[in-house]
Amino acid sequence: MRPVSISRLSISYDGATVVDSFDLEVIPGSWVTLLGPNGAGKTTVLRAIAGLVPFEGEVRIGSLDVGEATRKQIARTVAYVPQRPLLPVGTSVTDYVLMGRNPYIGYFATEKASDLRVVGGVIERLDLMDLRRRDVASLSGGEAQRVVLARALAQEAPLLLLDEPTSELDVGHQQQVLELIDQLRLATGVTVLSTMHDLTLAGQYSQEFVLIDRGLAVARGAAEEVLRADLIELHYGASVEVVANGSGFVVIPRRPIHEEVPVER
Amino acid sequence: MAADVEPIGLKPAWLVVAVAVMLSALIVGVLIGPVSLDLGPALKDLAGRLPFVEVSSGLTEQQSAILWELRVPRVALAGLVGGMLALAGAAYQGVFRNPLADPYLLGVAAGAGLGATVVIALQPVAHTWPVDPLPLAAFAGALLGVSMTYVLGRANTRGRTTATLILAGVATASFLTSIQAYVQQREDDTARQVYGWILGRLTTASWSEVALVLPYLLVAAVVIVLHRRMLDMLSVGDEEAASLGVNTNRVRLLIVVAASLGTAAAVSVSGLIGFVGVIVPHTVRMLFGSSYRSVVPLSIVFGAAFLIVADLVGRTVIAPAEIPIGVITAFLGAPFFMVVLRRSAVPA
Numbered sequence: 001m002r003p004v005s006i007s008r009l010s011i012s013y014d015g016a017t018v019v020d021s022f023d024l025e026v027i028p029g030s031w032v033t034l035l036g037p038n039g040a041g042k043t044t045v046l047r048a049i050a051g052l053v054p055f056e057g058e059v060r061i062g063s064l065d066v067g068e069a070t071r072k073q074i075a076r077t078v079a080y081v082p083q084r085p086l087l088p089v090g091t092s093v094t095d096y097v098l099m100g101r102n103p104y105i106g107y108f109a110t111e112k113a114s115d116l117r118v119v120g121g122v123i124e125r126l127d128l129m130d131l132r133r134r135d136v137a138s139l140s141g142g143e144a145q146r147v148v149l150a151r152a153l154a155q156e157a158p159l160l161l162l163d164e165p166t167s168e169l170d171v172g173h174q175q176q177v178l179e180l181i182d183q184l185r186l187a188t189g190v191t192v193l194s195t196m197h198d199l200t201l202a203g204q205y206s207q208e209f210v211l212i213d214r215g216l217a218v219a220r221g222a223a224e225e226v227l228r229a230d231l232i233e234l235h236y237g238a239s240v241e242v243v244a245n246g247s248g249f250v251v252i253p254r255r256p257i258h259e260e261v262p263v264e265r
Numbered sequence: 266m267a268a269d270v271e272p273i274g275l276k277p278a279w280l281v282v283a284v285a286v287m288l289s290a291l292i293v294g295v296l297i298g299p300v301s302l303d304l305g306p307a308l309k310d311l312a313g314r315l316p317f318v319e320v321s322s323g324l325t326e327q328q329s330a331i332l333w334e335l336r337v338p339r340v341a342l343a344g345l346v347g348g349m350l351a352l353a354g355a356a357y358q359g360v361f362r363n364p365l366a367d368p369y370l371l372g373v374a375a376g377a378g379l380g381a382t383v384v385i386a387l388q389p390v391a392h393t394w395p396v397d398p399l400p401l402a403a404f405a406g407a408l409l410g411v412s413m414t415y416v417l418g419r420a421n422t423r424g425r426t427t428a429t430l431i432l433a434g435v436a437t438a439s440f441l442t443s444i445q446a447y448v449q450q451r452e453d454d455t456a457r458q459v460y461g462w463i464l465g466r467l468t469t470a471s472w473s474e475v476a477l478v479l480p481y482l483l484v485a486a487v488v489i490v491l492h493r494r495m496l497d498m499l500s501v502g503d504e505e506a507a508s509l510g511v512n513t514n515r516v517r518l519l520i521v522v523a524a525s526l527g528t529a530a531a532v533s534v535s536g537l538i539g540f541v542g543v544i545v546p547h548t549v550r551m552l553f554g555s556s557y558r559s560v561v562p563l564s565i566v567f568g569a570a571f572l573i574v575a576d577l578v579g580r581t582v583i584a585p586a587e588i589p590i591g592v593i594t595a596f597l598g599a600p601f602f603m604v605v606l607r608r609s610a611v612p613a
């Protein structure tokens with residue numbers, strides 16, 4: 001099992017600091033969610049962990065030092081699912097999932113039987129058998145999200161990074177995808193680090209939360225420590241009510257109270 | 266128990282079909298011309314040229330010379346140039362993820378045009394050279410064009426995207442074309458010759474030109490064929506490809522350099538033959554799917570067949586005069602370009 005350990009992670013674009021001295025320890029096999037308003041730096045943190053942006057500080061996944069590792073080493077350890085994956089027209093679901101095997105295939109080589117076995121296993125597990133010859137560009141939102149997840153699983157990486165995995169889905173598909181991710185986490189022991197806008201959904205699935213605002217981690221811990229009306233008001237500028245519902249916490253937006261203006265009759 | 270899955274790779278049958286089409290084009294291209302030749306004697310004559318083979322073809326000495334010194338090198342050169350331009354088109358479309366990318370995108374053609382124009386304009390001096398300087402100058406110009414595009418496209422290092430590189434190509438092409446137009450206007454008694462070169466021609470094809478381009482084309486083709494899986498990886502965009510373990514900048518650079526080198530070599534002997542790089546790879550995609558594992562090898566073979574046939578049309582339709590081959594490919598290619606543009610304009 002490989003713990004994720006991030007210390008003093010700082011990232012700047014054109015001199016502007018986007019993430020400032022961010023620390024994070026993730027227990028293997030858990031699901032941690034980064035919360036925060038738009039532009040807080042959540043996605044940037046994920047991209048840094050996947051080695052996609054230059055950063056200062058240290059990102060370690062088990063024995064792997066992301067700052068020093070090669071692309072392929074990172075890709076065997078971290079599977080990154082972007083918010084809006086590019087689904088190339090004319091690519092079959094099988095070929096798309098097979099791309100997840102790239103870190104195990106030699107530069108000029110093609111896939112081996114073992115790679116196809118992994119792809120077959122993932123396709124079966126995510127119930128994509130009937131879709132395997134379909135063009136990925138023709139899939140519905142929920143199907144596409146499953147196919148992208150399948151590609152990430154084909155990487156057989158112990159850490160799964162999910163950037164807003166449900167942002168393009170309706171409520172039913174949101175629930176299906178998150179249930180699926182949680183089942184996979186429990187079955188395979190994969191560690192999940194996600195960002196999420198929907199605080200209620202996040203509150204139903206994740207064990208641990210980090211609230212980020214303007215590049216700084218401002219709160220962290222279990223749901224009851226982070227999903228708090230005062231923190232949400234302070235950092236999101238939103239007026240909400242937080243209610244526990246048995247499986248987690250529900251964040252209910254509430255209209256700000258205005259002085260009632262009497263209407264003349 | 267894992268399910269049986271198979272990737273949509275290149276089916277051997279497709280390659281067989283492609284090679285059969287190309288061989289037919291080759292045979293027809295060799296036999297048809299002002300002096301018609303028959304298949305049997307022509308094949309015997311070619312076989313007779315192999316070491317240790319003694320056959321009498323029944324061709325006259327003149328027919329044999331037409332076959333071996335004119336037709337075969339011309340068809341061979343058309344095949345090589347067509348295969349290269351189609352392959353380069355497919356490669357550029359892959360690395361730039363732009364369905365309209367073409368070998369002429371990166372200033373290659375404009376540079377070659379400038380090199381050729383300079384040589385043609387200075388013809389009296391050049392005549393004393395031991396070898397024809399035109400292909401060499403076109404080749405140098407093509408490489409100059411590509412290099413300029415890189416330097417320009419690289420200037421803004423952090424924000425460099427495929428769009429930056431394409432814009433740099435457009436700027437380079439305009440700049441080199443303006444110098445070329447200047448040289449052409451100054452020496453306007455050679456303008457007709459320059460014009461003929463720019464329209465593309467294979468009329469002077471000989472074995473020496475085949476030998477000149479062959480090494481470059483082989484290197485380019487081998488590099489690109491070896492990268493066919495990487496071209497598929499690039500289709501998900503740079504960031505995702507990188508997250509899947511691809512060193513995108515290195516892959517892109519290798520493929521673009523190989524494609525540009527091959528294009529420069531092809532252009533240097535054939536002049537500017539446009540649209541092959543758009544027509545052929547797109548036709549291959551429509552027929553055999555869009556995985557580069559099929560598109561790359563099939564584009565080479567069908568590109569060769571296409572240009573052999575286009576050249577045949579060019580030299581027979583208004584015989585004994587010839588239509589420049591670039592005119593034929595443009596005549597077919599421009600409408601095709603519009604079809605591709607319309608299809609790719611549909612939101613994904």
